[in-house]
Each structure stands twice: as C-alpha cells, then as structure tokens.
Amino acid sequence: MSATPAAVIVAIDGPSGTGKSSTSKAVAARLGLRYLDTGAQYRAMTWWMLNNGIDVSDPSEIAAAADKPAIVSGTDPQAPGISADGADASVPIRSQEVTAAVSAVSAVPEVRTRITDLQRTIAAGTQEPGDAGTGIVVEGRDIGTTVLPDADLKVFLTASPEARAARRSGELKSADGKAHADLAATQQALAARDKADSSRKTSPLKKAGDAVEVDTTELTLEQVIECVVTLVEKASADKAGRMEKAAR
Numbered sequence: 001m002s003a004t005p006a007a008v009i010v011a012i013d014g015p016s017g018t019g020k021s022s023t024s025k026a027v028a029a030r031l032g033l034r035y036l037d038t039g040a041q042y043r044a045m046t047w048w049m050l051n052n053g054i055d056v057s058d059p060s061e062i063a064a065a066a067d068k069p070a071i072v073s074g075t076d077p078q079a080p081g082i083s084a085d086g087a088d089a090s091v092p093i094r095s096q097e098v099t100a101a102v103s104a105v106s107a108v109p110e111v112r113t114r115i116t117d118l119q120r121t122i123a124a125g126t127q128e129p130g131d132a133g134t135g136i137v138v139e140g141r142d143i144g145t146t147v148l149p150d151a152d153l154k155v156f157l158t159a160s161p162e163a164r165a166a167r168r169s170g171e172l173k174s175a176d177g178k179a180h181a182d183l184a185a186t187q188q189a190l191a192a193r194d195k196a197d198s199s200r201k202t203s204p205l206k207k208a209g210d211a212v213e214v215d216t217t218e219l220t221l222e223q224v225i226e227c228v229v230t231l232v233e234k235a236s237a238d239k240a241g242r243m244e245k246a247a248r
C-alpha cells in the first residue's frame with residue numbers, strides 16, 4: 001500500500017515573468033499547501049524605505065534601515081497579503097517606483113539576511129499556530145540555492161525574453177486600460193532587472209544544481225501548473241516512502 005502524501009517544501013525560482021507567482025499560487029491552492037511570495041517581501045521593504053526617506057541609491061543607508069520595518073506576509077494562496085509596519089502594502093508594492101528600486105534594495109546583504117531569516121521562519125511553520133508540519137510553496141530567485149537548500153523539490157522556471165515581455169505588457173495593458181504597452185521597453189526593463197538580480201554578489205538569481213528546469217515559453221499557464229503539480233505529488237510520495245522506511 002502506498003504511504004499517505006507527506007507535507008513538502010517546494011522552491012520555485014526563475015527570472016521575472018516566467019510564471020512563478022501564478023504557478024506557485026495555483027499549485028499551492030490545488031494541493032492544500034501554504035504559499036510565500038518572497039519578491040513581495042523585498043518589494044515591501046523597498047516600499048517602506050521609499051516612504052521613510054531612505055536614499056535607495058545609497059547601500060549604506062539601506063543597510064542601516066534593513067532591520068527597521070516589520071514585514072508580515074500571509075501564506076494563504078488565495079489571498080496572501082503583505083504589510084510593512086502594519087500598513088497594507090499589497091497594491092503599492094506593484095508600482096513602477098518600487099519595481100525600479102527593488103533590485104538595488106534587495107542586493108544589500110543586510111536586507112537579504114533579514115528577509116532570508118523571515119522566509120526560513122515562515123517555511124518552518126513556527127510563526128503561526130497550526131502551520132508546523134504543513135507544506136509550503138516558496139517562490140523567488142534564491143530559494144533553492146540559499147534560503148531552502150534542503151527543499152523537497154526545486155523547480156526553475158524559464159521562458160524566452162519575448163514571451164516574458166508579451167505576458168508582462170498584456171498585464172500592464174489590462175492594468176492601465178491603454179491599448180498597447182511598449183513591448184520593446186518592457187523587454188528592456190525585464191532584461192535590466194534580470195541582469196541586476198543575477199549579477200549581485202549576495203545570493204544572486206541562479207538555478208540550483210538539483211532543480212528541475214521547466215521552459216514555459218510554449219506552454220499555457222494551465223500546462224505549467226499541471227506539470228508542477230505532478231512534480232510536487234511525486235516529491236511528496238517519495239518523501240512519505242522514505243519516512244515510512246525510516247520508521248520501520
């Protein structure tokens with residue numbers, strides 16, 4: 001008889017616009033797992049700094065302020081939510097101003113240490129009663145390499161620059177109601193953010209050696225979700241099998 005599925009820790013990394021958030025939320029909702037958007041945490045830190053007069057072009061000012069705001073992330077995949085010092089940050093963290101500054105803020109080691117500690121506490125489930133021993137899907141840039149190197153499953157999503165820009169400008173179009181977002185400008189902005197995120201010294205965007213790479217360029221979102229659900233179910237069954245064997 002097969003073992004009951006085990007609670008799993010899933011790391012989903014990749015560049016911007018590859019589908020990490022959409023996929024992670026849907027997979028977590030389907031499998032009854034918690035969900036953590038780590039990009040939202042870096043964005044909330046950036047938003048707080050912009051609102052509190054921190055010069056985000058000065059790494060030493062960023063470092064000195066890194067331990068100041070209380071960043072609280074929800075883990076419900078249907079309504080994750082995020083706040084900074086008690087203020088709801090869910091909407092403003094998606095502004096152009098925050099997007100333009102977040103790579104600089106997230107490159108500062110003191111910021112990364114602070115946010116990484118938070119991420120590990122949330123993943124361990126020790127923050128909220130009832131979370132301990134429950135699984136989670138954590139998405140970001142360095143989850144498989146640095147934050148949760150012992151994750152039960154690591155997935156690295158990719159997509160061509162053209163596909164990613166088309167997805168993003170579709171999003172911008174629906175947000176501002178204008179007929180066309182500038183595709184070339186969107187592609188350029190994505191490339192600049194990828195370059196900054198993958199070339200920083202501390203914990204850059206990188207595929208973990210043991211991650212499963214999924215190229216989403218030619219896949220619909222639903223196909224990507226199906227693919228990752230299958231990978232998670234297998235990782236969960238394998239883990240349950242190992243636990244059962246160890247208990248014998």
Ligand SMILES: Nc1ncnc2c1ncn2[C@@H]1O[C@H](COP(=O)(O)OP(=O)(O)OP(=O)(O)O)[C@@H](O)[C@H]1O
Binds near residue numbers: 018020
């Ligand atoms: N396979 C896909 N096919 C078509 N559209 C997709 C696919 N995956 C995601 N999308 C769409 O692309 C957009 C970006 O997706 P999403 O926000 O999930 O990417 P992301 O990797 O989390 O980006 P970021 O790191 O910038 O937050 C969304 O509008 C989403 O619906």
Ligand SMILES: Nc1ccn([C@H]2C[C@H](O)[C@@H](COP(=O)(O)O)O2)c(=O)n1
Binds near residue numbers: 106140
């Ligand atoms: N684990 C992570 C997650 C995010 N970041 C930084 C780099 C991104 O450009 C930025 C915003 O992320 P997004 O909301 O676009 O997923 O946050 C990081 O450094 N490490």
